[in-house]
Amino acid sequence: MAEDKILKADSNEMELVDFRIYKQGMNKVYEGIYGVNVAKVKEIIKIPALTELPGVPEYIEGVFDLRGVVIPVINLAKWMNIIEPKDMVLKPRIIIAEFSNIMIGFIVHEAKRIRRINASAIRGSDFSTNTGGFDKSQITGIAKIENDEVLLILDLERIVEELGIYSPKIDIEEKEIKKMTGTAVVVDDSSTARKLVHDALAKMGFKVIEAKDGVDGLNKMNELYALYDKDIASQVKVIISDVEMPQMDGFHFAAKLKEDGRFKGIPIIFNSSLSNEFSAVKSKDVGGDAFLTKFDANVFYKEVSKIIESYINK
Template sequence: MDDNSLKIGSNEMELVDFRIFKEENGEIYEGIYGINVSKVREIIKVPSLTELPGTPEFIEGIFDLREVVIPVVNLAKWMGIKEPENIHQSSRVIITEFNNVLIGFIVHDAKRIRRISWSNIEPATFISSASGLDGNKITGVTKIEDDNVLLILDLESVVQELGLYEPDTEIQVKSLEHFKGIAMVLDDSATARKIVTDALEKMGFDVIGAVDGEEGLNKLEELYKNYGDNLEEHLKIIISDVEMPKMDGFHFAAKAKEDVRFNQIPIVFNSSISDHFSENRGLDAGGEAYLVKFQAGEFYEQVARVVRAHMK
């Protein structure tokens, strides 16, 4: 992917469009799914795998990719989908990296890269078990051609199910620097919002939450009505996720930095995307720091640094 292909603040993402086929009552159905390109290292043919005894059925095994051992998950099995026979002849493995973890996912076909506006992505509040997934395993849905629906999978939940990643939330409270004022947290994940909110409250902040960039801008407007030009004395920092339906974190930051009422409020990005391109985009969008979810020590250190710098 061309690193300049997505402009800062464009509110667009690029997705790898892949397919999972399901056999039901003798019929084969095609499921259309996506994952953010920023989380994809490469796509390869299914390699020779070494099985791991005692692991869940959906873990097909491990393999060595350039001296890195990578676990491989069969997405269809993880989703509880009955696969058609001989489907693995055309299958591929999507090698992903997020939260600084490498993991492979077997899919039945990898179609193309799509560029989609976050404004056209809706939260997956209506997903039923008929899809083979619950809504908690999908970060968003969007319509594509022929009135088809593409589901954006929450592959981080697989990593957590496997025990390959656990948020590091423990730190000695007595070692924390304490602050007064308001912190705003933007994240579409209730779990992630709670982790960040708890961390900020331990630092002494009063926390205001928002589920996406659009709501974040609305909350900024509400705060401005309350505090006017003194807002900066009260709102000390904004912690924003990157991937959010309706308006992503980069677009939110660009909007906030364009507005003279808000452009002095520091923004720190806190995302599962761990590639350098996204980190650079975050800094170019006006972020003071880009953190990968969630390492408590680094989080506290960077938030304290940013807030102190803006108190001078």
């Protein structure tokens, strides 16, 4: 899953591993088409022997050791409350993905291919397409593919949050959090991630504006400019942006802001579950002031304070 796949972010394209989950209906089996970003996928393997864990949610099938790393395994069909086919011969695989430096395995019924889809063709989570009865909040985007079929991008960060990975112990005490004033903008397609960042920024004293992708983020920035005019850089103190998003990814969003004289004086911090050096390098290329891996609250507070102060002191 190499460097060139990640660096193609400048084409606003997203490369996805296309996988399938089949659902047992009344009289037939339905095929669900899903995707996960290639940049997060480490490998795809057959299901090994798993060690069950007591007292965990039903969708956690167990753990296994992969070259010295203990990996929890999530059954995506169970997580989505999908009834698996009774008589169909499946080709199950585990997609091993990395989120915030943590490896997690996801059981899928079949791994098909790699697709390259332009982010502008991916609609956000406010779609009306029938998703087969499961919770639409589990989805961050939808793209039309061949034969009028649709591919759904799951909000796997919700699973990461449910496992507690995005809820670390905060070593810094509330009184040690540097207080700020003004507005902060959070751009992220995951409602789970937005809430985490929103809450952290609110503790710092910011009024927080949320956007669900890069296009929405640009719209929100234009609305803020209409409100603050030339004072926008003194009112909007920081923008926190995800990288992977439908319609417009975080790199394109940042590049457009930095090219716009109205907004180039506002710091942009990337906050992503991608944890690789290529994304960090790319973030600098497009004008990002920092690249953080979700979600270490202690690092977040310190970096946000430091970068805002550096802009104030320029």
